[in-house]
Amino acid sequence: MKKCRISVLVSGNGTNLEAILKSVEEEDIPGEIVVVISNVEDAYALVRARNHGVEARWVDPKAFPTRADYDRDLVRILSSKQVDLVVLAGYMLLLGPEVLRVFPLRVINLHPALLPSFPGTHGVADALAYGVKVTGVTVHFVDEGLDTGPIIMQEAVAVRGDDGLDALLARIHQVEHRLYPEAVRYFCEGRLRVEGRRVFID
Amino acid sequence: MKKCRISVLVSGNGTNLEAILKSVEEEDIPGEIVVVISNVEDAYALVRARNHGVEARWVDPKAFPTRADYDRDLVRILSSKQVDLVVLAGYMLLLGPEVLRVFPLRVINLHPALLPSFPGTHGVADALAYGVKVTGVTVHFVDEGLDTGPIIMQEAVAVRGDDGLDALLARIHQVEHRLYPEAVRYFCEGRLRVEGRRVFID
Numbered sequence: 001m002k003k004c005r006i007s008v009l010v011s012g013n014g015t016n017l018e019a020i021l022k023s024v025e026e027e028d029i030p031g032e033i034v035v036v037i038s039n040v041e042d043a044y045a046l047v048r049a050r051n052h053g054v055e056a057r058w059v060d061p062k063a064f065p066t067r068a069d070y071d072r073d074l075v076r077i078l079s080s081k082q083v084d085l086v087v088l089a090g091y092m093l094l095l096g097p098e099v100l101r102v103f104p105l106r107v108i109n110l111h112p113a114l115l116p117s118f119p120g121t122h123g124v125a126d127a128l129a130y131g132v133k134v135t136g137v138t139v140h141f142v143d144e145g146l147d148t149g150p151i152i153m154q155e156a157v158a159v160r161g162d163d164g165l166d167a168l169l170a171r172i173h174q175v176e177h178r179l180y181p182e183a184v185r186y187f188c189e190g191r192l193r194v195e196g197r198r199v200f201i202d
Numbered sequence: 203m204k205k206c207r208i209s210v211l212v213s214g215n216g217t218n219l220e221a222i223l224k225s226v227e228e229e230d231i232p233g234e235i236v237v238v239i240s241n242v243e244d245a246y247a248l249v250r251a252r253n254h255g256v257e258a259r260w261v262d263p264k265a266f267p268t269r270a271d272y273d274r275d276l277v278r279i280l281s282s283k284q285v286d287l288v289v290l291a292g293y294m295l296l297l298g299p300e301v302l303r304v305f306p307l308r309v310i311n312l313h314p315a316l317l318p319s320f321p322g323t324h325g326v327a328d329a330l331a332y333g334v335k336v337t338g339v340t341v342h343f344v345d346e347g348l349d350t351g352p353i354i355m356q357e358a359v360a361v362r363g364d365d366g367l368d369a370l371l372a373r374i375h376q377v378e379h380r381l382y383p384e385a386v387r388y389f390c391e392g393r394l395r396v397e398g399r400r401v402f403i404d
Contacts, residue, residue: 033203114336117319131399136336154335156358161402166337197333200363 004031004188007083009074010038010092014045015173016089016110016180021052023181031188034081039073041094061093071098078103086186088142089180092121097144102163105150105194107142108187110180112172114154116139119147124169133159135168137175139183141194151181152199206233206390209285211293212240216247217375218291218312218382223254224381229267233390236283239276241295263295280305287389290344291382294323299346300345307352307396309344310389312382314374316340316356319350326371335361337370339377341385343396352403354394355385 008017017036023029036049036056037160042113049056057077064070075098078086086099088109100107113123114136120126127135136156143149155175159168186201193200208226210219219238225231238258239249250392251258259279266272277300280288288301290311302309315325316338329337338358345351357377361370388394388403395402 114316114319114334116332116334117316127401130318131353132316132318132339133340133353134358136358138335151333151335153225156336156338197331199333 005082005084006031006033007078007149008036008087008089010043010045011040011092012043014048016176017045018048019177020181020184029185029188059100068098069098071096073079075099075102105141109142110176111138111147115147125165150194150197150199153179155179207284207286208233208235209280210238210289210291212245212247212291213242213294214245214292216250216268218378219247220250221379222383222386231387231390270300273298277301277304307343311344312378313340313349327367339381352396352399352401355380355381
């Protein structure tokens with residue numbers, strides 16, 4: 001069985017990247033991370049990648065006249081590495097159609113809420129402000145909308161009466177670090193089947 | 203401690219009414235159901251109420267020139283019965299400001315999804331069609347929006363790979379029949395504290 005070739009796109013600290021790196025090293029995921037790409041020069045995720053002996057690149061969006069040009073450069077890198085799966089892990093830019101059309105149903109993202117509730121960049125704070133009693137974590141395929149693609153996995157996280165943002169974030173991160181490597185594993189095992197908007201794990 | 207005087211508004215079968223009637227009879231809820239009101243003449247919920255010796259009334263919306271007039275008649279009945287809590291249990295009309303301004307934070311509703319996801323009348327089918335892996339049940343205070351009021355309780359229900367609408371509905375109903383009486387109990391025990399959009403159970 002051919003190993004799944006994974007690229008992880010990051011912008012920040014990279015704790016989810018770390019969880020995936022660990023799962024790959026422990027051979028829970030039948031794949032390898034062939035390149036980590038950041039749009040932010042000093043993202044700590046780049047350091048994490050290198051610490052694990054994984055190639056890490058900063059690609060500066062400002063070096064390209066348009067976002068589409070930047071995305072085409074990502075495609076060039078991903079294609080040159082023969083990437084099977086693109087994993088967004090705290091990547092703070094929206095991927096444009098230039099990438100998504102070349103990698104249909106091959107880009108996945110993690111969202112810290114139970115989509116379709118609380119899309120966007122403040123999923124945890126928004127859930128807390130709304131006053132929900134249950135929020136959670138979603139892993140989904142990326143389409144051209146904002147957090148709208150077919151859902152691969154979700155797990156609920158209870159909001160407690162005394163929860164502030166930090167306490168709730170901490171519990172959500174715990175779930176993320178378990179759920180995301182599991183979703184990557186299912187993808188690499190070829191077990192995800194998409195029918196319309198529903199994703200089945202065979 | 204004065205018993206909480208409850209009215210339940212219904213339109214259909216009334217399985218949630220049945221669950222609350224049972225909780226009242228078993229004295230889990232420190233209250234009594236003083237009147238059940240239906241906007242539908244042949245709602246089976248009316249039969250259930252009478253079977254438990256509870257007053258059951260059909261109020262025909264068509265007998266009133268406007269919905270506001272109908273709602274004012276509801277207020278007249280609820281006030282004459284000195285109702286503390288109005289429980290919507292499969293009541294298929296939107297309550298207008300005529301009722302809500304007289305009973306602020308004293309009207310509660312049950313919704314078969316994790317609000318704010320999938321509001322409206324097809325919460326379960328909509329969740330299934332969207333492809334979520336986690337849905338659930340919400341009990342909330344009713345405000346003038348559609349399923350937008352402060353959330354009292356939520357419980358997650360996992361969507362299984364082979365779930366059709368009936369299977370998922372059955373598991374959601376099980377949770378409803380447990381959660382709704384519990385929320386009514388908290389209300390009647392005076393344990394619900396609302397701060398902005400957050401509801402705390404003391």
